[in-house]
Amino acid sequence: MGLTVGVIGLGRIGGFHADTLTALPSVAELVVTDANPAAVAATTDRLASARAASDADSLLNSEIDAVVIASATPTHAELIEKAIAAGIPTLCEKPIALSVAESAEVVARVADTDVPVTIGYNRRFDPAMAAARSAVDAGELGFITTVRSTTLDPAPPPAAYVAASGGIFRDCAVHDFDTVRWLLDDDVVEVYATGSNQGDPLFADVGDVDSASILLRFARGTTGVVSVTRYNARGYDCRLEVHGSTDSVVAGWDPATPVRNMQADCAFPAAEPHRFFMDRFAAAYRAELAAFCASVIDPSTTATSAPCTAQDALEVALIAEAATRSVATGRAVLIDEIRDALVPAR
Template identity: 55%
Template sequence: MGTSLGLIGLGRIGAFHADTLAALDSVDRLVVTDERTELTTTVAAKYGAQTAASITELLDSDIDGVVIAAATPAHAELTLAAARRGIPVFCEKPIASSATESAEVARAIEATGTAVQVGYQRRFDLAFQGAKAAVDNGDLGWLHTVRSTTMDPAPPPMDYIAGSGGLFRDCAVHDFDIVRWITGQEAVSVFATGSNQGDPGFAAVGDVDTAAVVVTMSGGTLAVISNARYNGRGYDCRLEVHGSEDTVAAGWDSGAPLRNVDPNTTFPEGPAHNFFMDRFIDAYRAELSAFVDVVHGDIESPCTVADAVEVAWIAEAATMSLRTGGPVTIAEVRS
């Protein structure tokens, strides 16, 4: 069954999604729009897509679902506009700019009854899925420690950083989501610390370029999360799950961006992952394929707005902890 999808926002991730959607056999019509009309024209010509001159025109163009890849401040408004029309939505994270707003948007979306999927692509990576299966099967026993790492080879432009909401809301949310998903536990308290050794622009907007977070989970598992904007060897995204009976890892492939100084070991052989798009190209394809199934009602949303709200509360707690220098409970930020 063919599917007609809209795509709003054609920047870095939006253009990448256009490439992925155009290659899906299940998508037979793609309608695109961006506030930069020249970009809309260019992307449409490249992929044989239809153009829309405005958001309203796109939403009124008889589409079955819409992918939102616009800038973060627009996510809430665009998601609600589509949901209120009954159009299923795939929205890149976050669903809104703050946890409080995310919770409000979640209530409004729930009232529409429209399916919404949030973009946390690690859930669709085979290695991360394998780690979750091992946990769900009880192979690891009880979980005592989870280590999740996300490090970029270089920071994005400072104008992006200024509107990103900070390292915890922009980058670490992927770690927070995968820890919740893998463990099946909720965050109880958060302690975060960070530093700046790179571009002074981070400090100027109240952000950090490097951070470490310890999250105490509801089942007693400790999640140790590390993030950095400067990891010159490449894009580093790895997960370790340690249990009383066994340990598993995801992301420890030949492209892991590290140099092993053991003279008797050649792993990882490389080349190193350069960027999140090349690291997760298959996961993005699986994620958007799943959204097509959501559009047709074949499956429930595999990453809900409620999931995104829980992640937002963790990011909020980490941001507060960084500012205060002490641990912050999720109950505190909710209140």
């Protein structure tokens, strides 16, 4: 008999997760809810296995086996805590919360329970990025000199989303931060970030930037280089390069990579460019949700997957906060500077 999985939030990513979960053999039924009744009706009309709950509290009391939280970021912390209190295994989309302090409080609560909580950093499940991690783990690349992670969005998100996002480092670059930490199995100790606004003045109006580059210094000496922008009209470009002393590997350089190759007589890349993160990472999302469901059925399976823990997500939040502070001050920021300023968890 399959799982009954709750989905809280049925916007862009929540609706995608609902569709993906329905197609998994391990899932028998969905219970769904959203602040927008039209989104709930659209989902239950589209998916025969989905039934509606009036709100999140009702959903968490619906005898579900697991829950996926895909609602707006300000709701994440409270919903994680409610799910933990109900003893329900949880996968929550990133981030845990908008502030580092609130994230730390949630992490402390998670540490006091046996209820599994996974944060949705799906790139860990991208086949090519996972292969790059395996190559690093196996020592195939020697010592790692540089890791480069790139996320170029084809167009800015809606204005309301930008205003509530927490900024490009907390909203967009966090995926890159998690990927490079996980890839190297190493901690960032110092961050320098710079950014600019050349597009819609909306970003500057809310204290954000539309494009940024971030240098990360890792504890074992590797340099991380992260590049992000809201403006890449050619398509959604997300790739990873790992440069080692004996070899180098890349992930995300596929025929649909949205670049024009200026090398004469070279047809690569030849496919229609990726247009959005959900087509670029469809396989990764499927693998992430399948691994989550498998871990609910048999918790020992987490040993063979790559879930992002709440503690991992807190480390990513510290990097994002340091990058935000670096842009504001024009200087490099030590991670310990951010960590030491945390308000102790209640």
